[in-house]
Amino acid sequence: MRTEQGRGDRAVTTTAATGAADAFRLRAEQWLGRSVPERWKAERGALSEAEIDEIRLEWDRRLFRGGFAGISLPAEYGGQGLGLREEVAFHELAARAHAPEGFGRIGKILVAPALIADGTQAQRARYLPPILRGDHVWCQGFSEPGAGSDLASVSTVARAVPGGYLVRGQKVWTSFADKARKCLLLAKSDPEAPRYRNLTMFLVDMDQPGVTASPIRQISGASHFSEVFFENAFVAEEDRLGPEGEGWRVAMGVLNHERGAVEGVTRYVEMRGDLDRLIACCAGRAGTCSPVADFDTRLELVRWQISKTVAYQEDQARSAAAASVLKVTWSELWQEIAEYGLGAACPDHHAHWRNQYLETRATSIYSGSNEIQRNVIGDRILGLPR
Amino acid sequence: MSVNILAGEVGVVAATALRELAARAVGVLPVAEYADGAPLPWSVVGDGGWDLVGVPGDGAASLRDLVEIAQTWGEFCVPLPLLPTILAKRWSAAARERTGPVTVSVAAPGRPPGRFLAPYLGEPEVVLALGLGAGEDRVAPPAVAARDGFAPTLRLAETDLRSAFSAEAAREQAVVWAAEAVGCARRTLRDSVGYARDRHQFDRPIGSFQAVKHRLARAHEQVELAESALLWAVAAPADTARPVRFAVDSSIGVLQTAIQVHGGMGFTWEMGIHFFLRHVLTLRELVRGVGL
Structure with a gap:
C-alpha cells in the first residue's frame, strides 16, 4: 500500500489538460488561495450556525465577483462560456482548497441548465443573473412522501387559475428549502392525462404565504433536507418551465446533471x-x-x-x-x-x-x-x- | 484534445479497420464454430501491415492507440497472434525482419521450472522474439515443450526459451493483454444483453426482471471501470500493476456474470462463453508472467 503519495499528482483533469485548461486551473488555484475565508479554513468546527450560513452565502457572491460562477454556462447568459472540463476542474480545486459550499448548487448545476434548455428568453433574463450573483438560492421540489423512486407518480397538483396555477401538495428530501427563494417544482398539471404526460415543471416563489419548509433530522443528527408544504401557493403562467405536460422530460434532463x-x-x-x-x-x-x-x-x-x-x-x-x-x-x-x-x-x-x-x-x-x-x-x- | 484519454488517429483507424476485417471473417459466427479453426488467415492482417502499427517512427501507435486496437480485437476472440506480433515488432528489430507472425514467451508461475508460456507458439509461421528492448535481439524457431489446450483461442504452449523484456516493453505487453481482456468482457456483456432481451420466461424477457437487469448493470459498471483502469495504466508508468490487475479481474467478473445470465445455456460448450472466459483467465496468467 502506498501511503507516501501527495495529493498534488491526483488532479482529475491535468492529464487531459491543454494549455488553456492549464491556465484556467492556475487562475482558479490562485484565486481560491486568496479567497477561501481564513475563518472557514481554521475554525470551521467552532463557528455558529449563523456564521456558517453567512460565510456560505457570501461565498456564492465571491464566486461571482471572481468570475467563477456558471463556469460552463454560455457567456450570452452570463456564464463563463467554458466547458465541463473547467467546471469539473474548479469543483475539484475548490474542494481541495477546503472552500465552503455555497447555497447556489441547485441553481447553478440544475436550474440554470434547465432554464437554458427549456426556458423562455424572459425566464433566462429574469432568473439566471441572480443565480449567478448568488442572490437567489434555489431548491428542487421533486421527491414526495408517495413519490420517491417512482418520481412520475408525484401527487402535488398545479391547478390552472386565471393568470397561473395554484399549487397544493407536499415535497420531501428538499435540500436548501429553508434558505431558498425559489423552487424548481415538478407537479401534476393534468389529472386526466396518462402517466409521464401529466406533469409540468414550475419555477415557484418560496417567499409567499402557503409555502412552509421544515427541516428533517437525519440519522447522523444533522439536517441537510427539509419537507415543504404548498397550500394553494401561486405560480404565474410565465413561471411555467417548458410546455404543460412536458415536466417529465425536463425532470430527466435535471436528474442527469445531478x-x-x-x-x-x-x-x-x-x-x-x-x-x-x-x-x-x-x-x-x-x-x-x-x-x-x-x-x-x-x-x-x-x-x-x-x-x-x-x-x-x-x-x-x-x-x-x-x-x-x-x-x-x-x-x-x-x-x-x-x-x-x-x-x-x-x-x-x-x-x-x-x-x-x-x-x-x-x-x-x-x-x-x-x-x-x-x-x-x-x-x-x-x-x-x- | 485530451492526449491521454482519447485514442489518436492511428489507434482509431487501425481499430476500425481490424473490426471490419474480423467482423467479415467471424462477425455472425458463434465463437464455438471458429475457436479451434483458422477463421482468419495471417495474410489478411499481414498484407494490410496492421502488425507494424506499433513500429517506432512517424505516425507510430502510442500505447493508448494499442489499447484501442487490443480492446477491439478482444471483442472477436479470433485465434490469431496479432497482438503479440504488434508488440514484438514494436520492440524487436529482428521481429520486424519477419513478414509473418511473431510471439513472445513469459514466466510461468506454478509450472515446471525452466518452462515459459507463449501464446500461439507452434502455430503456422510463428516464431519467438527473444529480445524486446532487452537481451539479445533475435528470433528463435518454435521449440514447443508442451501444449496447453485450456484456451483454444490463445493456443498456449510451454517452451524452454524466454523472451527478455525491457521494463517498458513488459509494461506495454501487460497493458495490451489487459485491454484484450476488457474487449472480451465488453463483447460478452453485449451478447448477454442480447440474450436477456430475447430469452423469455414467465411470458417476459428475462432482462426485464430487476434481478437480471441489475446484474447486467453491475457488469456494465465493471466494464466501464476496467476501461478507465486501462487509461490509468497507460498514463502511469510507475503504477501500472494496480490498474492492469483491476482491469483483468473485472473482466473475469463480467464473464462470470455472462454465464449466469445465460442460465442453463451459459455453461454449455456450444454457447461458447467459456472460450472468452478461458481466454481471459489465460491472459491473467500471461500478465502475471510478464511481471505485473
Whole structure:
C-alpha cells in the first residue's frame, strides 16, 4: 500500500489538460488561495450556525465577483462560456482548497441548465443573473412522501387559475428549502392525462404565504433536507418551465446533471480526504488494513471515470455510458470506506468515522437510489426491456 | 484534445479497420464454430501491415492507440497472434525482419521450472522474439515443450526459451493483454444483453426482471471501470500493476456474470462463453508472467 503519495499528482483533469485548461486551473488555484475565508479554513468546527450560513452565502457572491460562477454556462447568459472540463476542474480545486459550499448548487448545476434548455428568453433574463450573483438560492421540489423512486407518480397538483396555477401538495428530501427563494417544482398539471404526460415543471416563489419548509433530522443528527408544504401557493403562467405536460422530460434532463461528473468530482475529493485519513491510521499496522489498498485503487478509478466522462463529452452515447456508473460507484465505495473506518477504530478519528458512517448511509439513496440508477443503466444504456 | 484519454488517429483507424476485417471473417459466427479453426488467415492482417502499427517512427501507435486496437480485437476472440506480433515488432528489430507472425514467451508461475508460456507458439509461421528492448535481439524457431489446450483461442504452449523484456516493453505487453481482456468482457456483456432481451420466461424477457437487469448493470459498471483502469495504466508508468490487475479481474467478473445470465445455456460448450472466459483467465496468467 502506498501511503507516501501527495495529493498534488491526483488532479482529475491535468492529464487531459491543454494549455488553456492549464491556465484556467492556475487562475482558479490562485484565486481560491486568496479567497477561501481564513475563518472557514481554521475554525470551521467552532463557528455558529449563523456564521456558517453567512460565510456560505457570501461565498456564492465571491464566486461571482471572481468570475467563477456558471463556469460552463454560455457567456450570452452570463456564464463563463467554458466547458465541463473547467467546471469539473474548479469543483475539484475548490474542494481541495477546503472552500465552503455555497447555497447556489441547485441553481447553478440544475436550474440554470434547465432554464437554458427549456426556458423562455424572459425566464433566462429574469432568473439566471441572480443565480449567478448568488442572490437567489434555489431548491428542487421533486421527491414526495408517495413519490420517491417512482418520481412520475408525484401527487402535488398545479391547478390552472386565471393568470397561473395554484399549487397544493407536499415535497420531501428538499435540500436548501429553508434558505431558498425559489423552487424548481415538478407537479401534476393534468389529472386526466396518462402517466409521464401529466406533469409540468414550475419555477415557484418560496417567499409567499402557503409555502412552509421544515427541516428533517437525519440519522447522523444533522439536517441537510427539509419537507415543504404548498397550500394553494401561486405560480404565474410565465413561471411555467417548458410546455404543460412536458415536466417529465425536463425532470430527466435535471436528474442527469445531478448524477454527473460535477457532483462526482466533489465527492471524489471528500472521499480522498476520508481515505487519506484511513491510510494514515493504518500506517504501521500492516496486515490489519488490507482492504485499504483496494479502496485506494477503486477511488482513483472514480477519478479516471470522471476524466473519461469529460473527455468523451462530444460522443454523447459514450459519455452517457461513462457517467451512468459514477454515482453508484462513488456512493457504495464511500459507504465501504466509512464502514471500514469505523471498524478500524482509529482512536484519533473515532468521532469522525461515527459521523461519516451514519452520513454515508444516505449516499446510495439520495439523488435517486442506486436501485433506480441501475434500472436506468439497464433500460437506457444497455437497452434492456422494462 | 485530451492526449491521454482519447485514442489518436492511428489507434482509431487501425481499430476500425481490424473490426471490419474480423467482423467479415467471424462477425455472425458463434465463437464455438471458429475457436479451434483458422477463421482468419495471417495474410489478411499481414498484407494490410496492421502488425507494424506499433513500429517506432512517424505516425507510430502510442500505447493508448494499442489499447484501442487490443480492446477491439478482444471483442472477436479470433485465434490469431496479432497482438503479440504488434508488440514484438514494436520492440524487436529482428521481429520486424519477419513478414509473418511473431510471439513472445513469459514466466510461468506454478509450472515446471525452466518452462515459459507463449501464446500461439507452434502455430503456422510463428516464431519467438527473444529480445524486446532487452537481451539479445533475435528470433528463435518454435521449440514447443508442451501444449496447453485450456484456451483454444490463445493456443498456449510451454517452451524452454524466454523472451527478455525491457521494463517498458513488459509494461506495454501487460497493458495490451489487459485491454484484450476488457474487449472480451465488453463483447460478452453485449451478447448477454442480447440474450436477456430475447430469452423469455414467465411470458417476459428475462432482462426485464430487476434481478437480471441489475446484474447486467453491475457488469456494465465493471466494464466501464476496467476501461478507465486501462487509461490509468497507460498514463502511469510507475503504477501500472494496480490498474492492469483491476482491469483483468473485472473482466473475469463480467464473464462470470455472462454465464449466469445465460442460465442453463451459459455453461454449455456450444454457447461458447467459456472460450472468452478461458481466454481471459489465460491472459491473467500471461500478465502475471510478464511481471505485473
